[in-house]
Every structure is written in C-alpha cells, then in structure tokens.
Amino acid sequence: MTLIETIHNSLNSLLKQRTIIYTLVVRDFKSRYLSSFIGLPWAFIQPAVYVFVIWFAFTYGLRGGLAPGGGPFAPWLIVGMIPWMFISQTMIVSCMALSEYSYLIKKTRFNVSLIPVIKILSGMLVHLIMVSIIIVILIFSFKIYPSIYWIQIFYYLFATFVLLAGIAWFVASVNVFVRDMAHVVNILTSMLFWATPIIWPFTTLEGNYRYIALLNPFFYITEGYRYTFIEKRWFFEFVEMNVYFWVVTIFIFVMGAFTFKKLKPDFGDIL
Secondary structure (H helix, E strand, C coil): CCHHHHHHHHHHHHHHCHHHHHHHHHHHHHHCCCCCCCCCCHHHHHHHHHHHHHHHHHHHHCCCCECCCCCEHHHHHHHHHHHHHHHHHHHHHHCCHHHHCHHHHCCCCCCHHHHHHHHHHHHHHHHHHHHHHHHHHHHHCCCCCCCHHHHHHHHHHHHHHHHHHHHHHHHHHHHHHCCCHHHHHHHHHHHHHHHCCCCCCHHHCCHHHHHHHHCCHHHHHHHHHHHHHHHCCCHHHCHHHHHHHHHHHHHHHHHHHHHHHHHHHHHHHHC
16 A cells, blocks of 8 residues: 555544544543543633733733834734644644553554644644634734734645655554654654744844744744734745645655555564
C-alpha cells in the first residue's frame, strides 16, 4: 500500500467512522476535565481566566503600548497567543495518544491513524471556546466589530489541522518506541514560543532577517489570526507566505503519515 493510499484510506475512515470519532472526541474532551472536582466547566473557566489575565495585564498593568499596526497591544497579543496555545497543547498531548488508546489498536476495524486526529479535534473544541471568548472581548472591550474578514478563520483552522495532523502522526508513532519524545516536544514548544513572533512583532527584524519568521510555519497561523481579527487583510494577499507555508506543511504532513505507516505494524507488540 502506497503512502497516498494510506492517506486516502485515513480520510475515508474519518468519514465512515465519523460517529465513532465523534464519540471518542467528546469522551476525550470530557476526560480532560471530569476527573477534577469542578469537572467540565473547567473547559470554559481555564481559557476565560487565561484570556482575562492577559487582557488585564496589558490593558491596566504593563501598558504594552501600541501594536505594529498602531492599535492597542493587548488584543494584538491575545489574538496571536490563542492559536499558539491550541498548537502547543495539541503537540504535547498527541505524544501519548497511542498509549492512551492502546485498546483500540487491537481492534482491526478501527483505523489506528485516526487516534492522533482525535486529540486534534478534542483540542479544537477548547480552541473554539477560546475564540468565542476572544470575540466577546474584542467587541465589548476594544470595540473591534465583526467584519467580512472574520470568515477566513475557517481557512486558518483547516491549515492548522493539516499541519497538526502531520506533527501528531509523527510524535505519536515515534513516542511508542522512544518515550523521550514527550520531553523533546515540551522543550521544543517552549523554544518555539519565543522563536515565533507571538509576543514580539516580526517587523522588529531588519532586512533579510525578516525571512527568519517564515522559517517557522506556526508564524503563518498566529499572524493569520491577526490578519483576520485585527488587521483586516486576506490570507491570499501574501503569496510568498502562502507558498512557503503549504510547501512546508505538506512536507510535514507526508513525513508524519509516512512515519506512522512504517511504524504502525509494531504498535501492537510494544503497547
């Protein structure tokens, strides 16, 4: 079976087993919070408190000044951090996806490649909650009202999903054999947080150094959220960024699918 056939079969399984996937995504979403005393409301409390702290700190405390486009700094920062939280947390939890759902690996009718996808979709539920909170804050606190540009959030969600799928397949499959992968991902996410123009604008880089930002595909996502909610610019205005991002993302997607396919036959023996 070729790699293309493997990816095609995974997409078909995603459609055919959508009811099972939905059940597992909801169960995974609930399991993150139901073990605590408060339970499921933590899914709303945690992102709400996090966003509130950032908003309060940079509005009344640190006085971050103006964003690169001239607007207030607080919404610029918040909008950029929300997609990064989704990306980083999904990368971390994906490492343990196969060991957590090891009981499904022995079920021949279930496509094992969908297990990391469950983690992505579960994280996306939390992400959508945070996006909803941001929209409320943008409207009532910063007087930033909805515009036609906001519809491209669905494009960036799709782009993020494709990028995370490749990463999740890779880290989940490798972690079965190299349990240090989870620690490596934790370190990488910390490094990438500072390497990605999230709390600092890429315009501070001069000359050719600005292309350093393009080397990080996550910059495309975080900056895209700012184009959508703050700067009101279409994603297709940046041809070079689009080409580079999708070349890198497709490479990561294929590499992740290839790695998962090669290691998959030995999952049952290890787990």
